[in-house]
Amino acid sequence: xxxxxxxxxxxxxxxxxxxxxxxxxxxxxxxxxxxxxxxxxxxxxxxxxxxxxxxxxxxxxxxxxxxxxxxxxxxxxxxxxxxxxxxxxxxxxxxxxxxxxxxxxxxxxxxxxxxxxxxxxxxxxxxxxxxxxxxxxxxxxxxxxxxxxxxxxxxxxxxxxxxxxxxxxxxxxxxxxxxxxxxxxxxxxxxxxxxxxxxxxxxxxxxxxxxxxxxxxxxxxxxxxxxxxxxxxxxxxxxxxxxxxxxxxxxxxxxxxxxxxxxxxxxxxxxxxxxxxxxxxxxxxxxxxxxxxxxxxxxxxxxxxxxxxxxxxxxxxxxxxxxxxxxxxxxxxxxxxxxxxxxxxxxxxxxxxxxxxxxxxxxxxxxxxxxxxxxxxx
Numbered sequence: 001x002x003x004x005x006x007x008x009x010x011x012x013x014x015x016x017x018x019x020x021x022x023x024x025x026x027x028x029x030x031x032x033x034x035x036x037x038x039x040x041x042x043x044x045x046x047x048x049x050x051x052x053x054x055x056x057x058x059x060x061x062x063x064x065x066x067x068x069x070x071x072x073x074x075x076x077x078x079x080x081x082x083x084x085x086x087x088x089x090x091x092x093x094x095x096x097x098x099x100x101x102x103x104x105x106x107x108x109x110x111x112x113x114x115x116x117x118x119x120x121x122x123x124x125x126x127x128x129x130x131x132x133x134x135x136x137x138x139x140x141x142x143x144x145x146x147x148x149x150x151x152x153x154x155x156x157x158x159x160x161x162x163x164x165x166x167x168x169x170x171x172x173x174x175x176x177x178x179x180x181x182x183x184x185x186x187x188x189x190x191x192x193x194x195x196x197x198x199x200x201x202x203x204x205x206x207x208x209x210x211x212x213x214x215x216x217x218x219x220x221x222x223x224x225x226x227x228x229x230x231x232x233x234x235x236x237x238x239x240x241x242x243x244x245x246x247x248x249x250x251x252x253x254x255x256x257x258x259x260x261x262x263x264x265x266x267x268x269x270x271x272x273x274x275x276x277x278x279x280x281x282x283x284x285x286x287x288x289x290x291x292x293x294x295x296x297x298x299x300x301x302x303x304x305x306x307x308x309x310x311x312x313x314x315x316x317x318x319x320x321x322x323x324x325x326x327x328x329x330x331x332x333x334x335x336x337x338x339x340x341x342x343x344x345x346x347x348x349x350x351x352x353x354x355x356x357x358x359x360x361x362x363x364x365x366x367x368x369x370x371x372x373x374x375x376x377x378x
Contacts, residue, residue, distance in 0.1 A: 001025055001324055002148025005137060007160055009033070009118050011045075011102075012293035012309030013153030014109035017117055018059040019317025025324070029113075030139070032123035036110055043220040044073060044199075044212040045105060045306050046097040052307035055314035064108040065100065070215060073099030075198030078362060078369075083194055083202075083255035087366060091198060099198070101214060102306070124159045133288030133327070135163070149327060150289050151316065153309070156275055158295035164283040169275035172300050174357055175232050176210075176222040176272040177247050179265030184219045188264060190257040195219055202258055203362040207250060211261055221261040222272070223247055226357055232271055240268045274300055279346035282339045290331050292316060297342030299349035308345055312338055 004020065006013045009031035017027045033039060047053055047065060056065050074091035110118065123140040127150060130136055137145045152160025156169050184192040194200065195211050202209040206226040214220050225232075225247070237243045248263045262269070277298040293309030316334045323330035355365040 002133075002327060003146075004028070004149045004151070004320075005030060005145060005147035006151045006153055007124050007137075007158075008152070008154035008295075009106070009110075010153060010155065010293065010309065011105060011109070011306045012313040013151070014106065014113070014118075015055050015059055015310040015313030016151060016153065016292065016317050017313075018061065018109055018112050019314050020320060021113060021117070022058075022060055023317065023321035025317075025321060027117070028145075029118045030122040030124060030137070030145075031118055031120055032140075034121045036106070036118075036120070038120075042102040044070065044099045044214060045102050046074070046099050046303050047105075048304075048307050049096050051304075051311045055307075055310035058314040058318060059109075059112070061108055061112055064112070065098070065105075066095075068100045068104040068108060069095070069098040070100060072197040073199075073213070075196055076201070077194075077196045077198070078201045078203070078366065079194065079255075079258070080362070081202060081204060081251070081254040081258065083257055086362065087369060088196070089369075097303075099212075105306075124154065127160055127163055127289075129163065129288075135288055148288060149331075152289070152291040152295040153293055153313070155294045156298050158291065160289065161291060161295055163289050164286050164291065165281070167277060167281055169277055169298055171229055172274045172276050172353070173228075174206075174224055174226045174274050174300075174353075175229075176224050176274065177243075177262070178220075178222050178270040178272055179244070179262055180221065180267045181219040181261065181264060182266045183217045184213075185217045188219070188260060191219060191260045191264070192217070194255075194257045195261075201356070201362070201365075202254070203356050203365065205359050205361050206357060208357055208361065209251075209258055209261060219261065221265070223251070223262050224357055225250055229273065232273065235271075237269060237271055240265075243269050276300055276346075276350075279350070280339075280343040281346075282335075282342075285328070285332055285335065287328060290316070290335060292338070296338060297346060299346045300353040302349040302352040304345055304349060308341060311341065 004027035078087040126138040200211040211221040292312035319330040319334040
């Protein structure tokens with residue numbers, strides 16, 4: 001079996017490494033982070049029974065998933081800008097979309113791999129073809145690796161994508177500003193009560209607040225604003241107090257328990273500019289290289305991104321295991337199925353995003369949810 005290099009130790013890349021390991025195939029994951037503890041991994045993920053859970057079953061980690069579920073996290077509440085409750089759905093305990101912390105998910109994936117699988121502190125700076133499907137990878141520390149298969153699991157700004165496609169992500173017109181309240185039940189009780197036990201959505205055309213309750217009383221908030229990129233670039237996020245005030249000014253007249261989610265933020269606000277790849281993004285088969293997750297089919301956030309990345313990783317791992325002596329057949333079959341998944345998911349993500357922040361918000365989303373087809377936008 002040829003050497004396999006995976007760029008990126010996110011859910012997709014680690015799922016691929018784990019499924020390969022289950023089938024007795026070694027891979028090496030190269031990750032820019034200095035260590036597994038170098039930074040937090042983001043907030044809550046809902047792991048869906050029709051994709052993410054299936055990937056973890058293929059990885060032999062479904063029992064571990066159940067042990068990290070955030071009980072009650074599937075509850076969802078929608079309110080208007082004055083805090084009036086429009087929808088209040090309890091966690092029914094069915095486990096269709098259990099919520100887990102992204103960091104906990106990464107931990108169970110890492111713990112399932114041989115200790116030397118992930119090479120930390122390996123920031124990829126370039127990749128070039130050598131012929132016969134081989135590629136040379138160059139890292140910021142000056143080291144190089146030659147590999148028989150390179151998989152770009154490195155997200156929106158993938159360094160591997162240019163080997164396959166000239167397409168670059170484009171701004172969708174909306175960005176998130178992320179912040180946290182800590183020990184909220186004791187320190188910010190009004191906001192904690194309004195959020196409830198799971199996720200809170202306060203949405204209007206062009207703006208909104210999405211908050212998830214995490215463990216230990218943490219409230220993790222994204223303030224969404226539809227503005228030109230230049231508007232966000234005019235904010236100095238190195239001045240946290242002024243940045244929070246600038247963002248909160250866009251929510252003038254909203255209930256104090258809502259605006260406190262940004263004005264009382266206890267971590268520096270972080271700008272998350274939302275990008276997408278064209279719906280149906282695909283490429284011609286190139287020997288020795290492929291993509292998964294956001295590197296392949298980046299869409300606006302709708303709760304599907306990590307799930308799709310894990311399915312990509314699991315399906316690619318199974319394809320390689322099924323064709324150990326014909327890697328190109330494995331990659332061709334995987335990519336055709338992955339293109340179909342991505343082409344289906346992209347318009348669904350765009351439609352959900354429009355329901356959240358488009359002209360009909362929040363009433364279009366309420367109607368959608370009342371039809372029993374709820375999808376998280378977190």
